[in-house]
Amino acid sequence: MSYKIKLIMSVTGAAMLASTPALAQDAAPDAAFVFNTLLFLMGGFLVMFMAAGFAMLEAGLVRSKNVSMQCLKNIGLYSVAGLMFWVCGYSLMYSGVGDNGGWFGTPVPYSWPEAGATNEGDYSVASDWFFQMVFCAATASIVSGTIAERIKLWPFIIFTAILTGIFYPISGSWQWGGGWLSEMGFSDFAGSTIVHSVGGWAALTGAIILGARSGKYTDDGRVVPMPGSSIPLATLGTFILWLGWFGFNGGSQLAFGDNANASDVSRIFVNTNLAAAGGVVVSMILMQVVYKKVDVTMALNGALAGLVSITAEPLAPTPLLAIIIGGIGGVIVVFAVPMLDKFKIDDVVGAIPVHLIAGIWGTLAVPITNSSASFGTQIVGILAYGVFTVVASAILWTILKMTIGIRASEEEEALGLDKAEVGVEAYPEFT
Amino acid sequence: MNIVMAIIKPFKLDEVRKALGEVGVEGLTVTEVKGYGRQKGHTEIYRGTEYAINFLPKVKIEVAVSTDLTEKVVEAITGAARTDQIGDGKIFVYDLKQAVRIRTGESGADAL
Numbered sequence: 001m002s003y004k005i006k007l008i009m010s011v012t013g014a015a016m017l018a019s020t021p022a023l024a025q026d027a028a029p030d031a032a033f034v035f036n037t038l039l040f041l042m043g044g045f046l047v048m049f050m051a052a053g054f055a056m057l058e059a060g061l062v063r064s065k066n067v068s069m070q071c072l073k074n075i076g077l078y079s080v081a082g083l084m085f086w087v088c089g090y091s092l093m094y095s096g097v098g099d100n101g102g103w104f105g106t107p108v109p110y111s112w113p114e115a116g117a118t119n120e121g122d123y124s125v126a127s128d129w130f131f132q133m134v135f136c137a138a139t140a141s142i143v144s145g146t147i148a149e150r151i152k153l154w155p156f157i158i159f160t161a162i163l164t165g166i167f168y169p170i171s172g173s174w175q176w177g178g179g180w181l182s183e184m185g186f187s188d189f190a191g192s193t194i195v196h197s198v199g200g201w202a203a204l205t206g207a208i209i210l211g212a213r214s215g216k217y218t219d220d221g222r223v224v225p226m227p228g229s230s231i232p233l234a235t236l237g238t239f240i241l242w243l244g245w246f247g248f249n250g251g252s253q254l255a256f257g258d259n260a261n262a263s264d265v266s267r268i269f270v271n272t273n274l275a276a277a278g279g280v281v282v283s284m285i286l287m288q289v290v291y292k293k294v295d296v297t298m299a300l301n302g303a304l305a306g307l308v309s310i311t312a313e314p315l316a317p318t319p320l321l322a323i324i325i326g327g328i329g330g331v332i333v334v335f336a337v338p339m340l341d342k343f344k345i346d347d348v349v350g351a352i353p354v355h356l357i358a359g360i361w362g363t364l365a366v367p368i369t370n371s372s373a374s375f376g377t378q379i380v381g382i383l384a385y386g387v388f389t390v391v392a393s394a395i396l397w398t399i400l401k402m403t404i405g406i407r408a409s410e411e412e413e414a415l416g417l418d419k420a421e422v423g424v425e426a427y428p429e430f431t
Numbered sequence: 432m433n434i435v436m437a438i439i440k441p442f443k444l445d446e447v448r449k450a451l452g453e454v455g456v457e458g459l460t461v462t463e464v465k466g467y468g469r470q471k472g473h474t475e476i477y478r479g480t481e482y483a484i485n486f487l488p489k490v491k492i493e494v495a496v497s498t499d500l501t502e503k504v505v506e507a508i509t510g511a512a513r514t515d516q517i518g519d520g521k522i523f524v525y526d527l528k529q530a531v532r533i534r535t536g537e538s539g540a541d542a543l
Binding site for chain 2: 226227
């Protein structure tokens with residue numbers, strides 16, 4: 001059967017070559033163009049749906065009095081990111097970065113070839129814009145979970161606009177825009193550092209400036225747990241993020257038009273899955289050994305930490321190394337979550353261990369499997385993104401704190417942000 | 432007339448209702464409550480932090496009964512709700528001054 005199809009194809013191919021050589025030559029590059037574009041579009045809508053994953057994960061891990069607010073922040077941040085990435089973000093990240101010394105691009109509203117026009121290059125311009133935009137939105141999603149349950153809506157939205165329109169594009173241009181870090185040889189395949197640790201640094205800075213939820217840490221040094229409202233929602237959110245990650249890592253191959261690229265995208269899929277599975281199993285075993293109970297929220301965080309860990313290099317590792325890299329992500333979660341509580345840094349959903357610490361680990365692990373990367377350059381990259389994002393975020397959080405204020409009043413916090421700011425309760429029939 | 436109020440383990444509710452029916456009780460009120468007693472609480476763990484649950488879920492039942500039935504009702508509840516484990520609950524009996532059936536206006540023992 002397959003032999004027959006091959007035969008027919010080779011016959012028609014030969015016939016086309018014989019009769020219209022020009023058409024045959026056009027057909028091959030067009031096929032690559034179509035498949036590359038398809039990879040961007042499919043990867044892009046998978047990553048877009050990670051916004052739903054973040055929304056469900058966070059809705060499940062906040063208390064029921066703040067669930068509406070968390071849903072509102074998530075759909076709000078995704079939309080603000082989408083607008084800001086058009087207004088200035090994309091061009092600040094990708095246009096003329098070399099002309100500006102490799103530090104940032106030239107910010108202008110982006111435009112695409114008009115309707116009906118064919119595109120130059122290896123893929124459609126708009127598909128690339130879409131694919132990069134959803135990565136930018138993912139960065140903002142990371143912040144919302146950490147600082148949940150006590151930050152006011154509008155300061156958070158303003159922070160998101162600046163993060164997605166200016167901070168993320170500037171630092172992103174250093175690597176993905178062809179800037180100074182890419183010249184230096186930094187390696188971050190799909191964004192363990194560029195996306196995840198940047199979101200994590202912004203979240204960490206916000207959590208410190210904002211302070212913990214009231215009642216979270218008592219004067220006598222105890223930590224008061226505030227269990228999330230819905231484990232099924234948090235689990236669904238994690239599975240959605242896991243699904244979206246195939247677009248995140250697989251799409252970052254950026255090409256799908258020939259045998260080698262299609263094979264590499266497939267290899268990325270299986271490595272991504274192995275790393276996430278490793279993160280879950282390691283965190284489950286560690287929870288059993290250390291705490292004698294297997295907290296499901298730690299298994300969920302373990303999956304995400306495994307995914308973030310493999311994101312910097314999902315292509316080169318062997319299957320066993322992918323499992324180990326992801327599994328160390330699971331170790332990070334089990335020990336970093338209680339450690340943050342010791343420092344009184346209140347991270348509601350565990351985004352700092354998952355995205356920041358596992359992001360750093362994943363970036364450091366690249367030279368283990370990819371011989372073109374070096375530990376020195378990886379450390380330079382990690383520090384550059386850390387310093388820039390912490391300083392820029394700290395300035396912005398502080399300005400917002402001193403002007404419009406970032407924190408809900410103690411009374412509003414006790415009442416719940418759903419009643420105080422949204423006016424809609426997530427579960428109005430339970431009193 | 433008396434009110435017999437009992438705090439019992441939630442999973443014993445159905446057996447208690449059946450036992451009360453057998454001694455002639457025709458109605459009872461049930462409330463889900465939480466309480467603290469000699470059973471103490473237990474500890475749970477969330478994201479690496481252990482915490483104590485001090486108040487345990489219990490069920491409160493209230494039955495209005497005629498004076499001559501009171502002893503039987505107390506015995507029925509004691510028999511049905513007992514597991515011999517700590518935390519089986521308690522029974523309190525107190526005087527009931529008046530009872531009225533709203534639909535008919537009957538009062539006193541006739542209203543029970």
